[in-house]
Amino acid sequence: MIKSVFLGTFAAAGLAAGVAGAATLDDVKANDVLKCGISTGLAGFSAPDANGVWQGFDVAVCRAVAAAVLGDSNKIEFVPLTTQTRFTALGSGEIDLLSRNTTWTFTRDVDLKQTFVGVNYYDGQGFMIRKDMGVGSATELDGATVCIQTGTTTELNLSDYFRVNNMDYDPVPIETNNEAIQQYQAGACDVYTTDASGLAATRATFEDAEAHMILPEIISKEPLGPVVRHGDDQWADIVRWTLNALIAAEEYGVTSANLEKMAEGTDNPEINRLLGNEGNLGEMLGLDAEFARRAIAVAGNYGEIFASNIGEGTPIGLARGLNAQWTQGGLMYSPPFR
Amino acid sequence: MSDTHAHTVAYVRDTMLPPEVPPAAERGVIRWMRANLFSSWFNVLLTILGLAVLWSLLAGILPWFWNSVWVADSLSECREIRDALHGTGEEVSSACMAVITERWNQLLFGFYPQDLYWRPVAALIVFLAALGPVLFASVPRRLVWFTAAAPFLMYWLLWGGSIGGPLAVALGFAAAWGAFVLGSRFSGALAATIGAIVVPLLYWLLLTGPVAGLIGAVIPIELQFVPSKDFGGFMLSFIIGVAGIILSLPLGILLALGRQSNLFIINKCSIAFIEVFRGVPLIVWLLTASLLLNYFLPPGSNFDLMLRVIILVTLFAAAYLAEVVRGGLAALPRGQYEAADALGLDYWKAQRLIIMPQALKISIPGIVNTFIGLFKDTTLVVFIGLLDPIGMSNAIRADTSWQGINWELFVFIGLLFFICCFSMSRYSQHLERRLRTDHS
Numbered sequence: 193m194i195k196s197v198f199l200g201t202f203a204a205a206g207l208a209a210g211v212a213g214a215a216t217l218d219d220v221k222a223n224d225v226l227k228c229g230i231s232t233g234l235a236g237f238s239a240p241d242a243n244g245v246w247q248g249f250d251v252a253v254c255r256a257v258a259a260a261v262l263g264d265s266n267k268i269e270f271v272p273l274t275t276q277t278r279f280t281a282l283g284s285g286e287i288d289l290l291s292r293n294t295t296w297t298f299t300r301d302v303d304l305k306q307t308f309v310g311v312n313y314y315d316g317q318g319f320m321i322r323k324d325m326g327v328g329s330a331t332e333l334d335g336a337t338v339c340i341q342t343g344t345t346t347e348l349n350l351s352d353y354f355r356v357n358n359m360d361y362d363p364v365p366i367e368t369n370n371e372a373i374q375q376y377q378a379g380a381c382d383v384y385t386t387d388a389s390g391l392a393a394t395r396a397t398f399e400d401a402e403a404h405m406i407l408p409e410i411i412s413k414e415p416l417g418p419v420v421r422h423g424d425d426q427w428a429d430i431v432r433w434t435l436n437a438l439i440a441a442e443e444y445g446v447t448s449a450n451l452e453k454m455a456e457g458t459d460n461p462e463i464n465r466l467l468g469n470e471g472n473l474g475e476m477l478g479l480d481a482e483f484a485r486r487a488i489a490v491a492g493n494y495g496e497i498f499a500s501n502i503g504e505g506t507p508i509g510l511a512r513g514l515n516a517q518w519t520q521g522g523l524m525y526s527p528p529f530r
Numbered sequence: 531m532s533d534t535h536a537h538t539v540a541y542v543r544d545t546m547l548p549p550e551v552p553p554a555a556e557r558g559v560i561r562w563m564r565a566n567l568f569s570s571w572f573n574v575l576l577t578i579l580g581l582a583v584l585w586s587l588l589a590g591i592l593p594w595f596w597n598s599v600w601v602a603d604s605l606s607e608c609r610e611i612r613d614a615l616h617g618t619g620e621e622v623s624s625a626c627m628a629v630i631t632e633r634w635n636q637l638l639f640g641f642y643p644q645d646l647y648w649r650p651v652a653a654l655i656v657f658l659a660a661l662g663p664v665l666f667a668s669v670p671r672r673l674v675w676f677t678a679a680a681p682f683l684m685y686w687l688l689w690g691g692s693i694g695g696p697l698a699v700a701l702g703f704a705a706a707w708g709a710f711v712l713g714s715r716f717s718g719a720l721a722a723t724i725g726a727i728v729v730p731l732l733y734w735l736l737l738t739g740p741v742a743g744l745i746g747a748v749i750p751i752e753l754q755f756v757p758s759k760d761f762g763g764f765m766l767s768f769i770i771g772v773a774g775i776i777l778s779l780p781l782g783i784l785l786a787l788g789r790q791s792n793l794f795i796i797n798k799c800s801i802a803f804i805e806v807f808r809g810v811p812l813i814v815w816l817l818t819a820s821l822l823l824n825y826f827l828p829p830g831s832n833f834d835l836m837l838r839v840i841i842l843v844t845l846f847a848a849a850y851l852a853e854v855v856r857g858g859l860a861a862l863p864r865g866q867y868e869a870a871d872a873l874g875l876d877y878w879k880a881q882r883l884i885i886m887p888q889a890l891k892i893s894i895p896g897i898v899n900t901f902i903g904l905f906k907d908t909t910l911v912v913f914i915g916l917l918d919p920i921g922m923s924n925a926i927r928a929d930t931s932w933q934g935i936n937w938e939l940f941v942f943i944g945l946l947f948f949i950c951c952f953s954m955s956r957y958s959q960h961l962e963r964r965l966r967t968d969h970s
Contacts, residue, residue: 232915232917235930239928240636240929270759272915274913276817280821283825370927398934
């Protein structure tokens with residue numbers, strides 16, 4: 193190994209950039225492990241439990257893809273990444289799939305040469321205040337001091353929003369969510385603003401959670417989704433349709449409880465195609481017919497994954513909101529399996 | 531007139547009085563306090579102020595620690611237990627040490643397999659044992675052989691795999707030694723030095739793999755392999771820190787000598803290396819290790835991130851050490867160099883017997899200072915996604931059970947670092963006392 197390391201360094205110059213073009217699927221199958229980039233720790237989305245096993249909403253996407261491709265949701269090498277290292281790790285081939293609460297934006301998609309395969313969580317920037325402030329709407333926040341993470345899109349969204357509404361604010365720059373909690377609780381700022389999911393998770397940890405409220409206004413669009421390298425369409429398709437399979441399964445009522453029974457065949461041809469009883473969708477992807485069945489078997493459909501990681505039954509307690517199925521007034525909408 | 535007093539003084543004492551106990555105000559605790567705490571009105575004021583600050587600190591910290599909840603499954607459960615014990619009425623501060631009870635293993639070992647914890651512990655014991663002959667004069671010198679073997683043993687214990695790999699790499703050092711001895715016997719010192727560098731490099735590049743396989747086949751001893759990504763917590767900091775310290779000292783000494791050298795290329799290379807590595811922040815080097823190298827290396831070559839970090843931390847610390855040692859060299863009087871020349875010692879002997887022992891002794895505080903700095907700087911790896919204790923604490927806080935817990939984790943981590951840094955500091959003071967040659 194040491195040999196290859198040194199020779200590799202010397203041979204590098206000619207091969208730089210444009211790495212690992214195609215055939216991620218072949219690499220993943222050959223290594224028999226999916227290298228999945230996740231957050232170093234974000235409540236509800238990715239965190240190690242007491243046994244060191246990664247859990248969370250973003251982690252569930254990794255596990256579903258690993259189950260679909262390799263047949264085992266544990267054949268994953270989790271690579272914890274920071275906001276700075278995430279795109280390089282993907283671009284350089286250190287990971288095969290990035291599932292790390294990453295907002296889908298134009299520049300990231302087009303300029304940074306990545307492919308966003310879908311959205312697994314529609315987030316948006318919100319405000320948290322103390323109830324005793326007596327404010328019911330973000331439009332009444334004129335003159336407030338605001339705790340805001342520096343160098344993020346939330347900072348830009350905030351200044352846009354206040355300018356559009358002709359209001360002034362006094363920013364208190366902070367570095368991490370943890371620091372923000374300290375400042376906000378110490379009363380250094382009236383308002384804390386970040387993604388609404390983060391606000392809910394933060395509020396849930398307060399001793400006096402009832403004394404705080406999240407204002408109804410959501411001032412930005414933050415569609416979070418899994419990302420793959422640009423230029424490998426087959427791999428992008430696999431991740432996209434694994435995610436779609438989870439969403440479609442909820443729409444058609446396929447759950448972890450009734451999956452076995454549904455897989456034996458149903459009257460609904462769409463479910464049959466999804467679960468591999470009809471047609472040859474799996475083969476078209478380069479996988480087998482049961483890829484979606486295995487993906488759903490890991491932790492259930494999209495709704496079940498949502499409920500067990502960040503839903504209202506968990507300490508984070510997020511309502512479905514925008515992330516409900518399109519049939520329920522949300523935005524979760526899988527194209528047809530046909 | 532010697533008997534004058536015999537007539538005028540009625541009584542003359544002819545024995546000494548036994549010494550009286552000093553007055554209460556001039557002895558024991560009271561005297562010490564008068565001398566050190568209350569010697570003037572200004573010092574009285576300072577003492578009272580100091581006591582007040584101390585009191586307010588302890589009044590906050592001690593009850594917090596004393597009321598700790600040690601067993602609970604989440605922060606909210608901690609709060610419930612606290613309320614059950616102390617009532618909800620008044621504010622009782624209480625630490626939720628349950629997070630340490632539940633996650634101490636992750637803070638110490640990261641994701642290292644739980645049934646293999648004995649291996650890092652054994653490696654630590656080997657490390658401490660190997661330090662003995664180097665650090666303390668009372669330990670027999672012959673045990674230095676154990677010290678030389680310890681790095682390979684520790685590597686094998688930590689990462690596991692076949693014993694062939696570490697043994698094959700160790701053979702490279704034997705090859706270097708052999709080349710040096712042979713070279714100095716049959717040609718000059720320069721040829722020996724070059725041979726001692728080139729031969730092991732060629733060996734490591736070309737032969738390590740086959741030799742490792744061969745040894746592995748002959749001695750089939752194998753431990754379960756643990757990949758670097760499972761390393762984390764304080765173990766990760768400790769490995770990076772200790773590897774950096776051990777590797778950077780010789781490199782730093784060489785660089786310091788190179789910077790003083792009269793040979794043009796060696797001199798300029800050393801200066802360039804030192805200035806480049808010292809002139810750029812460590813965090814930039816770490817980001818280089820994690821981001822840039824990926825683009826330079828061909829796809830698929832998986833150059834271990836931890837190894838990359840250790841290399842760059844070592845180079846960074848070596849640049850600093852080189853300047854510290856150069857300070858020591860500069861402090862030596864010119865006469866020491868001339869004396870070595872006059873004795874007819876060659877360059878390496880002069881360095882080994884005369885220059886370095888004195889220069890290093892002068893540099894001890896600076897060297898240890900650099901070591902402590904390096905050890906604490908290992909926490910910067912949190913920015914490249916390695917789960918050192920700080921990174922691990924962030925990950926633990928991301929668990930919904932422990933979200934919002936701060937002080938308990940930081941106190942624990944701080945304690946671990948304090949133990950290490952304080953022992954280094956105490957040892958350096960011991961060393962300075964031991965090597966003191968003046969007669970004060």
